[in-house]
Amino acid sequence: MVVAQNSVALVFGASGISGWAVTKNLLSYPTSTTFSRVIALTHRPRTVAETGLSQDPRLELYSGIDLRSNLQDVKQQIHSKIPNLDEVTHVYYLAYANATAYTENVMDIRNINVGMTSNAVHACDQLCGGMKFFLLQTGTNNYGVAVFRYMDKIEINPPLREDQPRIPSPWGDEIFYYPQVDLIKEAAKGKNWRWCEVRPDQIIGHVPAVTSMTYVEPLALYLSLYRYVKGPGAIVPFPGTQKNFVYTYTDSSQDIITRAEIYLSVVNPEAANGEAFNIADTATPGPWSAKWPILAEYFGLKGTGPGERGEKGEWGEIDKWWAEHQSEYKKMCEEFGLKERNIEGATWIFVKAGLTLLDRDREMSLDKIRKVGFKEELPVGQGHIRAFDRIAAEKIIPPTSAWGQNP
Numbered sequence: 116m117v118v119a120q121n122s123v124a125l126v127f128g129a130s131g132i133s134g135w136a137v138t139k140n141l142l143s144y145p146t147s148t149t150f151s152r153v154i155a156l157t158h159r160p161r162t163v164a165e166t167g168l169s170q171d172p173r174l175e176l177y178s179g180i181d182l183r184s185n186l187q188d189v190k191q192q193i194h195s196k197i198p199n200l201d202e203v204t205h206v207y208y209l210a211y212a213n214a215t216a217y218t219e220n221v222m223d224i225r226n227i228n229v230g231m232t233s234n235a236v237h238a239c240d241q242l243c244g245g246m247k248f249f250l251l252q253t254g255t256n257n258y259g260v261a262v263f264r265y266m267d268k269i270e271i272n273p274p275l276r277e278d279q280p281r282i283p284s285p286w287g288d289e290i291f292y293y294p295q296v297d298l299i300k301e302a303a304k305g306k307n308w309r310w311c312e313v314r315p316d317q318i319i320g321h322v323p324a325v326t327s328m329t330y331v332e333p334l335a336l337y338l339s340l341y342r343y344v345k346g347p348g349a350i351v352p353f354p355g356t357q358k359n360f361v362y363t364y365t366d367s368s369q370d371i372i373t374r375a376e377i378y379l380s381v382v383n384p385e386a387a388n389g390e391a392f393n394i395a396d397t398a399t400p401g402p403w404s405a406k407w408p409i410l411a412e413y414f415g416l417k418g419t420g421p422g423e424r425g426e427k428g429e430w431g432e433i434d435k436w437w438a439e440h441q442s443e444y445k446k447m448c449e450e451f452g453l454k455e456r457n458i459e460g461a462t463w464i465f466v467k468a469g470l471t472l473l474d475r476d477r478e479m480s481l482d483k484i485r486k487v488g489f490k491e492e493l494p495v496g497q498g499h500i501r502a503f504d505r506i507a508a509e510k511i512i513p514p515t516s517a518w519g520q521n522p
């Protein structure tokens with residue numbers, strides 16, 4: 116299969132955990148010459164150095180694109196900032212607004228995200244005359260796994276497959292992936308460009324910029340400090356519920372997700388067109404009971420089940436413990452020359468979702484994406500390890516080689 120060269124990518128949401136990884140991988144995958152330009156868009160101002168991306172002459176970074184404004188304003192922002200828009204061939208939509216996340220206003224976040232997607236799709240359709248492919252990243256909430264208000268109404272039958280029907284109204288009304296897909300499908304009618312949707316689970320990875328949309332960095336910070344306070348070989352119980360400790364799901368880490376997205380849009384766009392694809396590190400289910408000992412071992416700890424407190428669902432112990440040991444955290448940062456991080460409340464809530472709320476078996480079938488030729492895998496737990504290595508390289512946690520210095 117011949118891969119086109121000198122393509123031009125436009126990435127919405129380039130400072131997020133997915134957008135950052137797509138931008139990074141576009142510079143080298145599927146080949147180092149596939150893309151002659153990689154245009155990364157962010158809302159808040161960012162420099163290339165702040166993003167942690169390579170100083171590659173093909174990389175262009177533009178800030179101040181506010182997808183929440185009206186279509187005319189979005190078009191004006193994009194047109195005024197980005198030269199030669201007709202060169203854009205591939206668009207990756209990875210933007211997400213979580214300003215109202217985890218509040219009672221779930222329909223607000225739905226409407227905001229649908230409006231943002233609509234602006235991006237129609238702006239690109241009208242401004243990017245050479246567009247060949249538009250990719251949308253959604254997630255496993257297509258199957259209703261995170262519609263917490265109606266968990267008793269929604270039946271989850273893994274392995275989850277792409278042809279399963281949508282969650283009906285009213286229970287599925289808050290799932291904004293459905294209207295996102297519908298508007299893209301409508302916009303693509305009669306056009307020359309193709310599109311597809313990719314569905315990962317809760318994303319494992321790291322992005323240098325501080326974000327509330329990852330549970331991996333807070334977990335790495337917690338385990339590092341736990342090791343620092345308790346010492347090597349200490350037992351660290353799983354900081355979630357017993358139910359969450361044993362439920363089955365398939366890890367989705369940022370590199371596997373984004374390489375699959377590039378593969379579908381560049382290597383096999385004909386087979387991908389108009390389709391949805393699950394993506395995960397491996398089809399092998401990886402419950403926390405399998406991963407927690409692997410993650411703990413990375414820090415020289417012994418990971419065990421949640422114990423009595425976890426069985427009662429007292430997830431808050433992890434953030435309470437973190438708050439109570441801030442003096443030791445500052446000491447650890449000084450000792451190892453680390454960048455201090457302040458974990459906001461919204462981030463701890465996101466951690467809660469991974470440790471207590473998403474507590475039903477939800478592993479995905481990967482049959483469909485395997486049939487179109489994408490076969491890259493990571494073993495259970497290795498996505499976390501790769502993220503921990505990146506976090507250590509950013510001097511946010513001590514490297515594994517440094518632990519011998521700690522008392």
